[in-house]
Amino acid sequence: MPSTIVTEEIELIHSGKGPGGGDSSGDGGNGGDGDGGRGDSSGATRVPQRAYVTGMFIALAGILMFFMAFVSAYIVRKDMPNSAWIPLQGPRILWLNTLVLIASSLTLGRAHNRFKAQDEEGFRHWWATTTFLGILFVAGQIIAWRQLAAQGIFLASNPSSSFFYVFTGAHGLHLLGGILALLYVQFRATRKVARGTAIEVVSMYWHFMDGLWVFLFLLLYLGR
Template sequence: MEDVQQLKMDKEPQETLSMDPVKFILWLFLVTIVMLFASQSSAYLVRRAEGNWLEFQMPTIFWYSTVVLLASSITMHWAYIMAKKDEIKRLKLAISITFALGLLFLAMQFQGWKDLVEMNVYFVGNPSGSFFYVFTGLHGFHIISGLIVLVFALFASFKLKANVKNLRQIQICTTYWHFLDLLWVYLFVFLLTFN
C-alpha cells in the first residue's frame, strides 16, 4: 500500500514557483539601473581621489526637488491603496497628482542645472560638474520613463482595467516609482557627501 502511495506521489506534478514575467522583467531592469549607478558612483570616487576636483555648493533647488519627489512617492502609494479599495475616482486623482509632481521635479532639476551654470559649473570642464550633470541627467531620464509608466496606469484606470481584480499594472507602476524615489535619495546624499 505504501508503494502505491509513493508511486502516486512520484507521478503528481510538483508545484513550481512562478513569477509574473512582466514583474520579473521589471526587477531585472531595476537591477541593471542599480548596476549603472553603482558603476558611476565608483568612477566618481576614483576620479575625485585623483585631484583637480572643483568643489561647489549644491543649489538649494535640489533640496526642494527632493521633497517634491518624496511627496510623489506618498501620492503613488495612495494610488495603490485606492486601486486595492476599488476607488477608481481617487485612484485617477492620485496618479494625476503623482504625474504632476514628477513633472515639477523635472522642472526643478532643469532649474538646478541653470543655477549650476550661473555658478560657472558646466558639463564640460571640471569632472565634478560633469559627474553631477550625468548623475542628475540619467536619473531625469529614468523619471521620464516613470512618467510614461504613470500615463499607462492612468489610462488603465480610465478604462477600469486598474482595480482590485487587476492590480498588476498599478503594482508595477508603484514599484518603479518608489525605486526612482529611493534612487534619487541615494544620489542626493551621495552628491552632498562627496562633492
C-alpha cells in the same frame, strides 16, 4: 564509475512523481526543490501576471548596476591624487526637488491604497497628483541645471560638475520614463497587463527612482 542508486530506479518509475512533486532521491535526476514551476497554468493567460513583477525586479537590478557603475567611478575619481576636483556647490533648489520627489512617493502609495480599496476616483486623483509632482521634479532639475549654467558651470567644467550632470541627467531620463508610465496607466486601459499589475509595477519603479535620487543626492552633498 561506481553507481550509487541503481536499485531504486524501477521504483522511481513506478511511483512516478507527478508535476510539481519533488523527490529528493538521486543526484539531481529526479530532484525537486519544491519549486514547482508555473503554478497558475490556466490556459487563458499566456504570461502569468507575476512575470511582470519579476521582470520589474530584474530591470531594477540592472538599472541599479548601471548607476552603481557611475557611483563607483565617482568615488574612485574623487579621491584620486591630482584629481583636479573642485567640490560642487549644488543649487539650493535641489532640496526642494528632493522633497517634491519624496512627496510623490507618498501620494503614489496613497493612490495604490485607493486602488486596493476599489476607490477609482480617489485612485485617479492621487495618481494624477503623483504624475504632477514627477513633472514638477523634472522641471526643478532643469532649473537647477540652468542655475548652474548661469554660474558658468557646465558639463566639462570640472569632474565634480561632470558627475553632477551625469547623475542628474541619467536619473532624469529614467524618471521621464516613469512619468510616461504613470500617464499610460492614467489614460490607457491596459489590455494585456491587468491594471493591478500595471499599477504595482509602475509603483515599484517610481519608488525605486525616488530612493535612488535620495541616495544620489546624499552622495552629491555628503560625499562631495
